[in-house]
Amino acid sequence: MIDADLIAEATGTALAGHERDLDHARSVLARTGIDAEAVASEVARFSVAAPSWAMGTGGTRFGRFPIGGEPRTTFEKIDDVAALNALTGANRTISLHVPWDDPGDAAPLLRAHAAERGLGFDAMNSNTFQDNPSTTDHGKVSYKFGSLAASDPTVRRAAIEHNRYVVDLGIALGSSALTVWLADGTNHPGQASFRRQFERVLDGLCEIDAHLPDDWVLLTEHKPYEPAFYSSVNADWGTSLLLAQGTSVRARCLVDLGHHLPGTNIEQVVSRLAMVGRLGGFHFNDSKYGDDDLTVGSIDPFRLFLVMHELLEGTGGRLPDLAYMIDESHNLKDPIEDLIQATDAIQVATAQALCVPVDDLADAQEADDPARAASILHGAYRNDVRPLVAEARRRNGAALDPLATFRSVGYRARCVATRGSDATATGL
Ligand code: RM4
Ligand code: MN
Ligand code: MN
Numbered sequence: 001m002i003d004a005d006l007i008a009e010a011t012g013t014a015l016a017g018h019e020r021d022l023d024h025a026r027s028v029l030a031r032t033g034i035d036a037e038a039v040a041s042e043v044a045r046f047s048v049a050a051p052s053w054a055m056g057t058g059g060t061r062f063g064r065f066p067i068g069g070e071p072r073t074t075f076e077k078i079d080d081v082a083a084l085n086a087l088t089g090a091n092r093t094i095s096l097h098v099p100w101d102d103p104g105d106a107a108p109l110l111r112a113h114a115a116e117r118g119l120g121f122d123a124m125n126s127n128t129f130q131d132n133p134s135t136t137d138h139g140k141v142s143y144k145f146g147s148l149a150a151s152d153p154t155v156r157r158a159a160i161e162h163n164r165y166v167v168d169l170g171i172a173l174g175s176s177a178l179t180v181w182l183a184d185g186t187n188h189p190g191q192a193s194f195r196r197q198f199e200r201v202l203d204g205l206c207e208i209d210a211h212l213p214d215d216w217v218l219l220t221e222h223k224p225y226e227p228a229f230y231s232s233v234n235a236d237w238g239t240s241l242l243l244a245q246g247t248s249v250r251a252r253c254l255v256d257l258g259h260h261l262p263g264t265n266i267e268q269v270v271s272r273l274a275m276v277g278r279l280g281g282f283h284f285n286d287s288k289y290g291d292d293d294l295t296v297g298s299i300d301p302f303r304l305f306l307v308m309h310e311l312l313e314g315t316g317g318r319l320p321d322l323a324y325m326i327d328e329s330h331n332l333k334d335p336i337e338d339l340i341q342a343t344d345a346i347q348v349a350t351a352q353a354l355c356v357p358v359d360d361l362a363d364a365q366e367a368d369d370p371a372r373a374a375s376i377l378h379g380a381y382r383n384d385v386r387p388l389v390a391e392a393r394r395r396n397g398a399a400l401d402p403l404a405t406f407r408s409v410g411y412r413a414r415c416v417a418t419r420g421s422d423a424t425a426t427g428l
Pocket of ligand 2: 181
């Protein structure tokens with residue numbers, strides 16, 4: 001654990017400087033009619049889930065370079081998320097991927113372990129893209145030729161049963177959403193019928209949705225390619241929307257920022273899905289080329305700002321209640337350090353988006369004045385909102401400078417000492 005006293009001590013030393021920065025930010029924003037208080041309190045309210053499968057170092061098919069002291073169990077992953085949340089105050093939930101993190105009968109214990117640390121469970125994720133040991137519970141099958149879209153009915157049945165099992169686990173954990181990302185697709189033209197694959201996936205999703213409690217939501221996550229390289233069944237937001245609409249009134253689409261072909265206008269995708277009431281969740285990351293799973297906001301922070309701006313459209317300055325999660329792969333950085341930076345980047349982009357004077361922007365748009373519209377939008381983006389984000393952390397009892405605090409308390413070194421220098425985590 002990261003002791004609250006250590007955080008308070010670090011805050012105490014930096015408090016005077018922070019208050020000067022905050023006063024300055026307040027007065028700059030006041031000149032554009034923005035209430036800094038409203039921005040700080042909305043950022044303080046926001047929370048984004050940490051993924052259980054990225055609490056260890058990631059890798060590529062060319063190799064993996066573990067850093068040691070990684071969580072060996074799901075319980076230890078929760079300990080790491082508790083440490084992260086102590087520093088950021090904005091990661092109050094964890095999202096599990098099953099069977100990478102399958103607590104089985106220990107679900108109530110895991111829930112208690114999380115609750116003792118002030119954490120809850122966000123959307124559950126089902127893995128039917130690998131041949132997993134736990135699939136033996138649902139019939140021994142191979143997902144080589146797909147899961148819900150497979151031509152073999154016993155494979156489809158196993159995939160449906162696995163998803164139902166994940167929902168039951170989620171009920172025991174206090175979750176209320178299931179995210180379905182499928183690798184189903186083809187590598188060769190002619191390998192399968194586009195139509196039949198889509199129809200089978202839709203049938204499967206309907207059966208899974210029927211198993212969900214009333215207050216749950218089913219989220220469909222699209223991705224254009226990988227591991228399927230010729231066609232993916234749920235390849236784009238249009239297909240994802242068709243699947244959600246065909247499944248049930250409550251099914252929603254989840255947008256992973258890395259799951260778009262280069263050049264796609266992601267903020268417009270977000271706007272469309274939100275407009276029709278079918279936007280349900282978010283996976284934050286950044287990318288240069290494909291599903292690179294890099295730190296969100298590290299490559300294109302302006303795009304992240306534009307996405308947050310679209311999310312805020314028509315909400316009166318309150319982020320919609322969606323399943324927000326960070327979905328990154330930390331190949332080089334310490335996973336907790338990467339998650340600290342990711343959380344900060346999302347908070348900064350949120351604060352910048354909250355600084356957009358929306359009425360002025362609407363006037364400029366209606367007056368067909370692109371120069372003024374651009375200057376309003378860029379003006380908001382160029383605000384230095386970092387003192388407001390630090391203030392949001394301070395109000396949540398978290399660190400003014402989470403990365404520096406993480407390093408100064410020596411958390412990872414303690415993990416290496418207790419878990420071992422060769423401890424690696426399950427997941428990506
Ligand atoms: C996929 C997708 C899913 C994640 C898996 C591990 O590319 O982003 O959300 O569950 O990776
Ligand atoms: Mn994802
Ligand atoms: Mn992905």
